[in-house]
Amino acid sequence: KANVVLRRIHEELGVSVSLADFYENSRVETLAQLIDRTHKTEHAAIPLAAPSDFYDVSHAQLRLWLLHEHGHAGPAYNRSSILKLRGPVDLTLYRDCLRALIEHHESLRTAFVSRSGVPAQVIQPHVDFSLVEDDLTGFADLDAEVRARVQEELTHAFDLAAPPLFRVRVLRVDADEVISIFTIHHIICDERSIHILHREWSALYNSSLRDRGALPPLPVQYKDYAAWNNRLADGANPSSESHRAFWQRYLSGELPQTAVPADKERPSTKTYRGDNVSGLLPRALAARDTRG
DSSP: OHHHHHHHHHHHHOOOOOHHHHHHTOSHHHHHHHHHHSOOOOOOOOOOOOOOSOEEOOHHHHHHHHHHHTTOOGGGGEEEEEEEEESOOOHHHHHHHHHHHHHHOGGGGEEEEEETTEEEEEEOSOOOOOOEEEEOTTOSSHHHHHHHHHHHHHTOOOOTTSSOOEEEEEEEEETTEEEEEEEEEGGGOOHHHHHHHHHHHHHHHHHHHTTOOOOOOOSOOHHHHHHHHHHHHHSSOHHHHHHHHHHHHHTOSOOOOOOOOOSSOOOSSOOOOOOOOOOOOOHHHHHHHHHO
């Protein structure tokens, strides 16, 4: 959310504020003073990438692709959201609105392929998509069956070369209630993007019920951002050079290992097997921990 605010400040006021400065000046008054004394620069729109069969991946996508290629990720980078929908849900319209989103966002039609060991994005003109529907109304232990279907979705890995890199499964639990499970790979979506997709999905569904228009066209797609960001990060400019020099110094030498107390030996290869444990800390211990 902070990055969204910083982007709006840059777009509207022509001032580039770093994340560190933003948190150090988190009050509106001090942030306004910082903006007033900061040199203003013209906001430059992200240019469109030239048409191509292959597009560069972003640095974040490169990291996720490498983890996937070396078999270290599996379903660990699946992102899921679960919606409970009550009332007379038109699942045909629900599916059609999702297909409209697929046409709207190139990321939902993107494959990741290797070209001589280097990943590239391939934007497909169309992808095959089907909404999976399960009728659970006849099950005696409905909660257990819902949990099993959700877990099945969470643990099913994607093939990054075979879009779409998302799935939607709808569970009918009652005549007037369904549960929608939306699972997407992190390489094409982050937490904020999921909220945007749900908002647009809802807007399309509601507007279709009222016979209103579609979503406005996007000024840029993610491939355009990736190309622009790569030029900034890899170009010979003072900012990118200073960032590169900082991380080369910071990561030089032997890297420390985090020694978290555990009851089992740490495996040599990350498995992502684990669980959540909830509990309450005594008030005195919590207060002492807060004070550092």
